[in-house]
Amino acid sequence: MKKILITGGMGYIGSHTVVELIDRGNDVFIVDNLSNSSLEVINRIEKITSKKPAFKVIDCCKFDEFEQVFKDNKFDAVIHFAGLKAVGESVEKPLLYFENNLVSTFNLVKLMEKYNVNNLVFSSSATVYGKPESVPIYEDFPLHVTNPYGRTKLMIEDILRDYSKVHPKFNVALLRYFNPIGAHPSGLIGEDPNGIPNNLMPYITQVAIGKLPCLNVFGDDYKTKDGTGVRDYIHVVDLAIGHVLTLDKLYKNPGLVTYNLGTGNGYSVLEVVKAMSVATGKDIPYIIKPRRAGDIDECYANCDKAKKEIGFKAKYGLKEMCRDSWNWQLNNPNGYR
Ligand code: NAD
Ligand code: UD1
Numbered sequence: 533m534k535k536i537l538i539t540g541g542m543g544y545i546g547s548h549t550v551v552e553l554i555d556r557g558n559d560v561f562i563v564d565n566l567s568n569s570s571l572e573v574i575n576r577i578e579k580i581t582s583k584k585p586a587f588k589v590i591d592c593c594k595f596d597e598f599e600q601v602f603k604d605n606k607f608d609a610v611i612h613f614a615g616l617k618a619v620g621e622s623v624e625k626p627l628l629y630f631e632n633n634l635v636s637t638f639n640l641v642k643l644m645e646k647y648n649v650n651n652l653v654f655s656s657s658a659t660v661y662g663k664p665e666s667v668p669i670y671e672d673f674p675l676h677v678t679n680p681y682g683r684t685k686l687m688i689e690d691i692l693r694d695y696s697k698v699h700p701k702f703n704v705a706l707l708r709y710f711n712p713i714g715a716h717p718s719g720l721i722g723e724d725p726n727g728i729p730n731n732l733m734p735y736i737t738q739v740a741i742g743k744l745p746c747l748n749v750f751g752d753d754y755k756t757k758d759g760t761g762v763r764d765y766i767h768v769v770d771l772a773i774g775h776v777l778t779l780d781k782l783y784k785n786p787g788l789v790t791y792n793l794g795t796g797n798g799y800s801v802l803e804v805v806k807a808m809s810v811a812t813g814k815d816i817p818y819i820i821k822p823r824r825a826g827d828i829d830e831c832y833a834n835c836d837k838a839k840k841e842i843g844f845k846a847k848y849g850l851k852e853m854c855r856d857s858w859n860w861q862l863n864n865p866n867g868y869r
Pocket of ligand 1: 539540541542543544545546563564565566567568569590591592593612613614615616617632636655656657658709710711712
């Protein structure tokens with residue numbers, strides 16, 4: 533049995549990953565400052581897995597309180613989800629984003645070194661590819677970012693690349709997530725955005741349930757199949773399983789590895805709207821609005837590398853992603869509140 537520290541484990545992707553890890557017999561320890569999550573998540577994880585994971589309210593930016601967790605536990609690996617993630621907010625509050633995302637990671641790596649923990653999975657993002665010159669996107673494409681949030685991801689990737697060069701015992705996986713949506717099929721955990729959602733799927737589910745009147749489709753003049761933006765949506769449970777597979781790889785001492793985690797399929801905004809209207813049995817009203825600043829035409833992954841090296845292949849399609857997003861929304865109209 534491995535003991536795994538999960539920073540940000542109360543959040544959307546973290547909570548789903550905790551469930552998959554517990555289901556496979558791992559011993560999990562969560563730290564989270566609850567800045568974007570709820571204490572209720574622990575009860576939900578317990579309901580799904582029949583096991584209550586260890587949890588401490590810790591801000592990873594506070595070195596001393598974070599260190600106590602390393603003093604008290606011997607970890608085999610860390611998955612570092614903790615971070616702020618809203619692109620628009622990062623433009624408004626760049627210092628907050630640089631400080632939170634970078635300082636938490638510095639502290640983590642220093643503590644891993646001090647306490648001889650040598651396996652790290654880092655939550656990166658497809659945002660590090662900026663506006664790609666072509667699709668599908670391969671891991672060796674040039675990296676380029678357009679906003680402070682993305683810059684924190686790229687800076688952390690660079691830091692970890694430099695660090696790993698001089699620490700051969702240190703294994704690190706940079707996982708570049710595409711667009712996670714969906715929820716656990718139990719309907720007990722899911723994405724719970726604060727206020728009006730920025731991202732497409734939570735916005736649509738709130739339209740479907742009647743909390744928001746209508747979806748704004750940002751642009752219908754992109755160079756895509758129907759003019760609306762195309763993305764690689766991946767079911768959050770598939771993404772979570774990607775972390776389990778990545779840990780198995782790290783235990784074999786590969787040094788630094790980088791994987792795209794997506795499905796390899798691109799769906800347009802209007803295709804998602806259509807699939808959601810089938811899943812919900814409701815009309816999803818929408819209006820076409822101007823493009824959102826910073827958005828790109830198309831973004832989808834080539835996932836051959838993750839398939840070949842860690843056996844990763846997403847098993848859920850758009851239909852299941854929509855079904856589970858809707859099931860979560862219906863069961864939790866106010867999220868965890
Ligand atoms: P989330 O906000 O649901 O989860 C992040 C968790 O980290 C939250 O529970 C929050 O309270 C916690 N946290 C933030 N700062 C912290 C700190 N200093 N100390 C302790 N805890 C802290 O986000 P998510 O969607 O689950 O994303 C997880 C990670 O994956 C993030 O790093 C995010 O940038 C990255 N990512 C997410 C997406 C996405 O679409 N959701 C895409 C690409 C990458
Ligand atoms: C966004 C972030 C990205 C982050 C990801 C997951 C930007 C520019 N990028 O990606 O860095 O990793 O979220 O958190 O913010 N759309 C609408 N109407 C809406 C919302 C979205 O039409 O109300 C469209 C967008 O224009 C896009 C697609 O839906 O074409 C997906 O948008 P979204 O879910 O916000 O994800 P990304 O923009 O791909």
